[in-house]
Amino acid sequence: MTTEVLFNSNMHFEHRQWNRELAFWQDELKSFNNRLSELVNHYTSKEVLEQLEHYQNEFTLHGNVIEDLLEAIEQHEIRIAAQSKTGLDELDTQMSKKHMEFRNRMETQRDIYAKLKKDFFRFLETYM
Incomplete structure (x- = not known):
């Protein structure tokens, strides 16, 4: 098993991409x-209103997930900044592991969000 070395500059770049x-x-x-x-x-x-409420709830939940992800990125950036002050460009194993886990969270959320959008667009095709 190979261990991926993550450099602060690369993680910062990925964080900027995720923020956008x-x-x-x-x-x-x-x-x-x-x-x-x-x-x-x-x-x-009633049927349509229930579906509208469903999507409203889904959008609220997804908005909360986005806020959580933005907060996690900011916290990781703070750790990177502190690490950068030491003059070392590599993060410790624990921080690298956290970054990889976060990358997986982003990938999972992309899939969830893509499905939500697809379902919503189908809904709009029917009712708009």
Whole structure:
């Protein structure tokens, strides 16, 4: 088994990419919620309103996940900055492991979010 060496500069670069991706998701969620508001004004069917509520809940949950991910990135950046002050560019094994776990969290969240968007767009095709 090989151990991946993670350098502070590479992790910082990846964090910046993730921050941009998460900011984009936040913007998308705003527009998705605007769509929900439009639909609430057009439908009174209990079935449709339940689906609207479902998506509203999903968007809220996903927004909370985004906030958690942004906070975790910020905390990791603080640790990287402290490590950088020591003059060493490599993080310890524990921090590298945490970064790899976070990368996996981002990949999982991408999959979850992509499925949510796909389902929502199908819903919009039906009701818009």
